[in-house]
Amino acid sequence: MTRHTSWQIGGPARYYAEIHSVAHARALAAWAHEVGVELIWVGGGTNLLVRDAGFPGLIARYRARTWQIDDLGDAAILRVDAGVSLAGIARRMAAMGWGGMEWAEGVPGTIGGAVFGNAGCYGGDMAGLLQSVRIMVGTEEEDWPVERMAYSYRSSALKENVAHTSGTPPLILVADLRLRRDDPVALVAAMTHIATERKAKTPWGSSCGSVFKNPPGQSSGQMIERAGLKGMRVGNAEVSQRHANYIVNLGGATSDDVLSLIALVQETVRRQFGVDLELEVRVI
Numbered sequence: 333m334t335r336h337t338s339w340q341i342g343g344p345a346r347y348y349a350e351i352h353s354v355a356h357a358r359a360l361a362a363w364a365h366e367v368g369v370e371l372i373w374v375g376g377g378t379n380l381l382v383r384d385a386g387f388p389g390l391i392a393r394y395r396a397r398t399w400q401i402d403d404l405g406d407a408a409i410l411r412v413d414a415g416v417s418l419a420g421i422a423r424r425m426a427a428m429g430w431g432g433m434e435w436a437e438g439v440p441g442t443i444g445g446a447v448f449g450n451a452g453c454y455g456g457d458m459a460g461l462l463q464s465v466r467i468m469v470g471t472e473e474e475d476w477p478v479e480r481m482a483y484s485y486r487s488s489a490l491k492e493n494v495a496h497t498s499g500t501p502p503l504i505l506v507a508d509l510r511l512r513r514d515d516p517v518a519l520v521a522a523m524t525h526i527a528t529e530r531k532a533k534t535p536w537g538s539s540c541g542s543v544f545k546n547p548p549g550q551s552s553g554q555m556i557e558r559a560g561l562k563g564m565r566v567g568n569a570e571v572s573q574r575h576a577n578y579i580v581n582l583g584g585a586t587s588d589d590v591l592s593l594i595a596l597v598q599e600t601v602r603r604q605f606g607v608d609l610e611l612e613v614r615v616i
C-alpha cells in the first residue's frame with residue numbers, strides 16, 4: 333500500500349481494486365461477501381496508515397468522477413461523485429462563480445474521504461456544505477440527509493461506526509453540495525490566498541496531514557511543540573519541524589516507526605498536559 337497512500341507506508345493488501353462505477357462496486361462487494369473477504373473502501377489514501385503486515389482482505393478505491401451543477405439562480409446544487417478530487421472541484425467551482433468550497437484549496441483526497449471524515453480547514457468543513465449523500469448500504473442505495481451523518485469535528489456517523497460494522501461497509505457514492513453564486517475573481521483570489529498560507533505551513537515530504545484531532549479549545553500541534561517533540565524521530569518517521577501535528581516519512585519509514593512515534597507523542601503530551609490525543613488518521 334506504499335503506492336496507494338500519501339504517507340507511502342504500508343504492507344500489501346491481499347487484494348486491491350480500482351473501480352469506476354456503482355455497478356462495479358456492487359459486483360465487487362458481492363464477490364467479497366461470497367468468498368468471505370473483508371472489504372475496505374478508500375478514496376485518495378491521504379488519511380490512512382496501513383500496518384506493515386498489510387491487510388488480509390480487499391482494499392477498493394472508488395474512482396467514479398462525474399459531476400453536474402443544478403443552477404438555482406443565486407445558489408446551486410453540485411452533484412458530485414465520491415471519486416472526484418475535493419480541491420480540484422473546489423477550484424473549478426470557484427472559476428465558474430460558485431462559492432462555498434474555497435476552504436478546500438489544497439486539501440488532498442476525494443469527495444468520499446472528505447464526506448466520511450468531515451474534512452475541513454480555514455473556517456469551513458463538509459458539514460457546512462453537504463445537503464445529502466447517496467450511500468450504498470449492503471446492495472441498496474440510500475439517500476441520507478446531512479442530519480443523518482451526525483457530523484462533529486472531523487467525524488461522522490460513518491466514521492464513528494467503522495469499528496462496529498461487520499460485513500460490507502457503506503460506500504459513499506454521490507454528494508449533493510450547496511453552493512452560492514459569487515464573483516469568480518474574488519473566489520479565485522480567496523483560494524490563492526489560502527494556497528499561499530497552506531504552502532507556508534505544510535511540511536515537505538510524505539504525510540497524512542494532521543495526525544491527531546485537536547482537543548476542544550486546544551491545539552494538538554502547539555502541545556506537541558511545547559512538549560519539545562518537534563524533530564523527534566523513530567526510524568525514518570519524524571515529528572515535523574515545520575508543523576508539529578504532522579509526522580513525515582523521511583524515506584522508507586515503516587508503519588511501526590510511525591505507530592511508535594505516535595505512542596511516544598501521546599504519552600509525553602498526557603504526562604505534561606493531562607490530555608489524551610485522539611488519532612484523526614485511520615489505521616488499517
Ligand SMILES: Cc1cc2nc3c(=O)[nH]c(=O)nc-3n(C[C@H](O)[C@H](O)[C@H](O)COP(=O)(O)OP(=O)(O)OC[C@H]3O[C@@H](n4cnc5c(N)ncnc54)[C@H](O)[C@@H]3O)c2cc1C
Pocket residue numbers: 338372373374375376377378379380394414415438439440441442443444445446447448449450451452453502503504505534539540541542614
Ligand atoms: C498534506 C496533507 C494535508 C491535509 N490537510 C487537511 C486539512 O486541512 N483538513 C482535513 O480535514 N484533512 C486534511 N488532510 C487529510 C485528508 O486530506 C482528508 O482526511 C481527506 O478528506 C481524506 O480523503 P481521501 O479520499 O484521501 O480518503 P482516504 O484516506 O482514502 O480514506 C479516509 C477514510 O474515508 C473512507 N472513505 C474514503 N472514500 C470513501 C467512500 N467513497 N465511501 C466510504 N468510505 C470512504 C475510508 O474508508 C477511510 O476510513 C490532509 C492530508 C495531507 C496528506
